[in-house]
Each structure stands twice: as structure tokens, then as C-alpha cells.
Amino acid sequence: MFSPAAIAGDGKTTPIKMQLKWEHQFQFAGYYMAKHKGFYRQYDLDVEFIAATPDSDPIEAVLNGEADFGVGTSDLLLKFHQGHPVKVLGVLFQHSPLALVSLESSGIDTVQDLANRAMMIEPNSAEIYAYLKQSGLSLNSLQTANHSLQIFELISGQVDAMSVYTTTEPFELYAKEIPYRIFTPRMGGIDFYGDNLFTTTQLINLNPKRVEQFTQASFEGWKYAMNHIEESINVILANYPANRSRQALRFEAETMQDLMRTDLIEPGYMTENRWHHIQTIYQELGLLDRQANMQLEDFLYNPDAQLNRLKSSMQWLTLTVIVILTITALTLYLLRRVNQTRKQLAAMVQNSPIPILLLNERLTIIEWNRQAEKVFGWPAHEVLGKDVIDILVANSHQASVREVLKNTLKQQLSQTFSNKNLTKSGQLISCNWSNAPYHVQHKKYVLCMAIDTSEIRELKAITLAKEDTQEECDLQKKQALLSGLVEITQLCLTIWEECTHTSKIQLADQSGLWRVSLDNGTAKTRTLDKYLSLETIPNNPRWKTVIQTANFIIRQCPDHPMTEKLKKLKLRHQHK
Numbered sequence: 001m002f003s004p005a006a007i008a009g010d011g012k013t014t015p016i017k018m019q020l021k022w023e024h025q026f027q028f029a030g031y032y033m034a035k036h037k038g039f040y041r042q043y044d045l046d047v048e049f050i051a052a053t054p055d056s057d058p059i060e061a062v063l064n065g066e067a068d069f070g071v072g073t074s075d076l077l078l079k080f081h082q083g084h085p086v087k088v089l090g091v092l093f094q095h096s097p098l099a100l101v102s103l104e105s106s107g108i109d110t111v112q113d114l115a116n117r118a119m120m121i122e123p124n125s126a127e128i129y130a131y132l133k134q135s136g137l138s139l140n141s142l143q144t145a146n147h148s149l150q151i152f153e154l155i156s157g158q159v160d161a162m163s164v165y166t167t168t169e170p171f172e173l174y175a176k177e178i179p180y181r182i183f184t185p186r187m188g189g190i191d192f193y194g195d196n197l198f199t200t201t202q203l204i205n206l207n208p209k210r211v212e213q214f215t216q217a218s219f220e221g222w223k224y225a226m227n228h229i230e231e232s233i234n235v236i237l238a239n240y241p242a243n244r245s246r247q248a249l250r251f252e253a254e255t256m257q258d259l260m261r262t263d264l265i266e267p268g269y270m271t272e273n274r275w276h277h278i279q280t281i282y283q284e285l286g287l288l289d290r291q292a293n294m295q296l297e298d299f300l301y302n303p304d305a306q307l308n309r310l311k312s313s314m315q316w317l318t319l320t321v322i323v324i325l326t327i328t329a330l331t332l333y334l335l336r337r338v339n340q341t342r343k344q345l346a347a348m349v350q351n352s353p354i355p356i357l358l359l360n361e362r363l364t365i366i367e368w369n370r371q372a373e374k375v376f377g378w379p380a381h382e383v384l385g386k387d388v389i390d391i392l393v394a395n396s397h398q399a400s401v402r403e404v405l406k407n408t409l410k411q412q413l414s415q416t417f418s419n420k421n422l423t424k425s426g427q428l429i430s431c432n433w434s435n436a437p438y439h440v441q442h443k444k445y446v447l448c449m450a451i452d453t454s455e456i457r458e459l460k461a462i463t464l465a466k467e468d469t470q471e472e473c474d475l476q477k478k479q480a481l482l483s484g485l486v487e488i489t490q491l492c493l494t495i496w497e498e499c500t501h502t503s504k505i506q507l508a509d510q511s512g513l514w515r516v517s518l519d520n521g522t523a524k525t526r527t528l529d530k531y532l533s534l535e536t537i538p539n540n541p542r543w544k545t546v547i548q549t550a551n552f553i554i555r556q557c558p559d560h561p562m563t564e565k566l567k568k569l570k571l572r573h574q575h576k
Helices: 026-036 058-063 076-081 126-134 169-175 201-206 208-227 229-239 246-260 272-284 303-309 311-337 342-350 370-376 388-392 395-411 454-500 504-511 526-530 543-556 563-573
Strands: 014-019 045-050 069-072 086-093 098-103 118-120 143-145 161-165 180-183 194-200 356-359 365-368 415-422 428-440 443-452 517-519 522-524
Touching (some): 014 058, 026 229, 026 246, 058 069, 058 076, 058 194, 076 086, 076 272, 161 169, 194 201, 194 208, 201 208, 208 246, 370 443, 395 415, 395 443, 504 543, 543 563
Parallel strands (some): 014 045, 014 069
Antiparallel strands (some): 069 194, 086 194, 098 161, 428 443, 517 522
């Protein structure tokens, strides 16, 4: 069900097929740059990008073996619960750019007005349907057609609304000066991930190294692309033409920065808690069975490997190894100082704060200290005289561990390694081991010391979860502040137009708070316009200007029925 080349591990260049979810554009710049900067090539991967067609489904393309990797929406979670073997490797957009757009001329002023209107909605857009359903629309009342990937059908009036990425299609409407409205699921509190890199569990099981290499190179490509936007645009224009102008690609890149938050979050970052939130929304809206299994370990790719790549995790792991090596060196030194007698060795082993085992040449356990009893659950009398591999080591690791211990005896060199171990209760834990050889009276032994790293990983997970919670809290606060600005500005404009029967041009001119510019003889208020939508509001908005605008409106239109509401909004937000 996947490309045979993708599971090859013979060191030769491996062809990889990647299914994109749209036409070539900056939306996939990170993957293009991973190829053109040699990030894939360093792993001998030759990646081919497959652009989407109007009737293509990226998830089905990967499941059917037409591609090895794909870019999908959060619909992947629905596929997973339907029993399809999909696995998310990482997330690009912390907030989904998927939205609905309609022209102002269509008379669609609210999302409820979309009932019984002709729409084009692309495949795998469950978050759009969730938003419509949450807004009180019956899904049976929707008139939907296959997406053509072209905004011309909206402009020409063939459809009344269509699903778009806020990073792309709005630019064409803006460039043609066509007034439009955007409806995003976030307006209804549905905040999903967007553009999720994924593959199948079969490919991961058959060649985990290839998957890890591809994933790592892809996200390195995204780091490079977002830090070298103009260079990335040049690569796209030269190698992936799709009728996108330089200005359109630049607009797309700048809009993507707000959705990816690369200033705070590394490309690919995702959390299980956020996926649980998405799952809960699907369940609340009836798109997913409420009894669906809430465990997502099989859906999210190798979270332990991602944690271990973090700098803090590496520091903790390094510290662990240093501690093991230090204790090993000290123990060997003391062994020599006490004439290497077994009685003295046993006393030291029993009082050690970490698990210590003593093995003979046959790898039989001859010493088992109190800490080993605590960590592994076996009392000493039940393991003495038994093969350490049979007692402690998980089946998948037995051959490699036996080889390491044999080499320790043969080469008389200390070695460290990590593997999965079994406790008496059957629990699987991860341990870092340090093995030191020594001999007494011409007999060879191996001193084995262990540190259970499962607790370390839990500590790291808790720390990262706290950081993630704080980060999401900060993002939510900023989103609330920006929403407040937009709401105040929109209300100011509404009151002004109804009170004075003039446009925002006169508002900007008479208040003196917003700049009015001329474009081909037509007056524009682009600065003010940016504050009328969450999608366009600047990252560092001018709070003072918005509050001053509200004060101006309150003075000019004191008797308008909505002025009182504006006063309350202003008081609520002006001190934030």
C-alpha cells in the first residue's frame, strides 16, 4: 500500500513521493527548500512533489500507496478513528488557515446566510462543516459542489461562497479590489491545526529510519524557508510555476507567519492535549462517536523521539550518563582498594542508591541489590542464579543486549547503552545501563548499573506540558485582545456610517487618526481597513489609536442606539 522504494534501506538514493494538498505555492515552501538546500539529499532521499488536482484527496492518495507522505487537515483524526492507519508526523500551522469567503455583493453578511447557498468546499474540511453546524446550520441545507481550486467561480457568481486558505485566495480579491467577507472556524471557537505532515503506520514500521530522516529534513527546510522568504520565492518561481505572482507569494508567506508562529514555536511542534481538544469538538458536534477511544498514542508520531531532540532533554540525558560513569569509576576504584573481595563488594552493592547487578561470564545474576528489587520488582532470591537477559530484557532487545555484555567481557572495556526492560509486573520501562568488567582470582565478572529514565521522561513531559499550557494561554490572551480591537473598530465604523451617512474615508479624514491615501485617483484607508478583520490586523496593533477613534465616535454620535455598547467595549479593553 505504499511505494516499495520508500522502504528500501540499502544506502542507495531512495525516491520518495509526497502528495501536496493544493497547487504549488508558498504553502509548501519548506519542503521545496529541504530539497533545494540538500536537506533531503544528505539522507539519500530523492523527493518528488505531487500537486493536487480538483478531484484529488491527499489522505486517500497516501493510504492507497500513490504517495509515501502527504499534507492533510485535521480530518486525519477522523480517518484515524475510522480505523485507517494514518500517523501525524508534525504540524505546520498552529492555527488553521481554512475559511469560507463570500463577496459582499452576494448579500451574505453572517454565516447563517450560507443556508441554501451554492458553495465549493474542498475535501477533508470537517472543521468547516463543524463551524457551520455549530452556527446552527443544518448540513442537509448546504448546497456544496466539488472544489475547482479556482476563485474565478466565486468572482463570476457561479457559487456564493467557497473554502479558501486565508493565506492565498484573499490576495486575488484584494488585488482586484473586490470587497469580500471571511468566515473562519475560529470565529466560532473552533481552533484546529492546519497542514499536518503525515504518513502510514506501515511505512513507519517497515522503515522507521527513513520516516525519521524525511521528517527531520522537512522541518529543517521549513526553518530555512521562513528565515529566507525571498530566496524561497525565487525557488518556487523558477521550479514550481503555478500562476502565482511574486507579490502573491510574498503575501502568502507573511500571512503564514502569523499562523505558524515561528517566533515562538518550531515547525512541526504539536501537543497531545491540543489534539484531544480537536477530538472533543468533533465529538460534541456529532462528527465523531462520543465513545471513541481517547488514546492518541498511535495517532501521534514518536513523541519520545521529539522530546529527546530538545536541548533540555539532551542535557538531562547527558547528566544521567555522567552520573552513571562517575559511580562506575568510583566503584571500580573502591573495588581495587578493598582487595576485590566479594564480601566487601556485596556490602557496597547493597548500599548503592541505584540498581546494581553482578554477572558472571555466563551472564548469570550473582548479586542483586536492594535498589534493583525496588526498580524491577524482583526480590533477590527469585533472580539469583538466573540469566539476566531472560529476566530483565524485552524480547526485541535481547540479542543486542547479549552482544553488548559479551563484548564487555571479551574486550574488558566499559560500555554504556539504553534498552527496554521488564519489571516483575510486566511493565516496560526504559533504562540507561553502564557495564564495567573486572576479574577476581582469574574469574571475569560484569558490574551492571542502571538508571530508570522513565521518570526522567515523565518529568520532561510535565515540564514541556506546562510550557505548552502557558504558551497557549498567552496566545489566547493575545487573540482575545486582537478580537477586542477588531470588534471596537467594526462597531465604530457601523455607528459612523449610520449616524453620518458617510464612509470610512470621511471618518479617517475628520478624526485625523487614520491615514487617507490616493490610489489611481481613488481614496483608500488601508491602515484602518487592517483593523476590521482578525486576518489582517497587525501583530503590534495601535491600541491608543483605536481607543481614540471610539472616543471620537462617542462624541460625534452620542444619541446613536449602539453608542452605549461602544462605551462598554471601550472600558472593557482600554486598560488591557
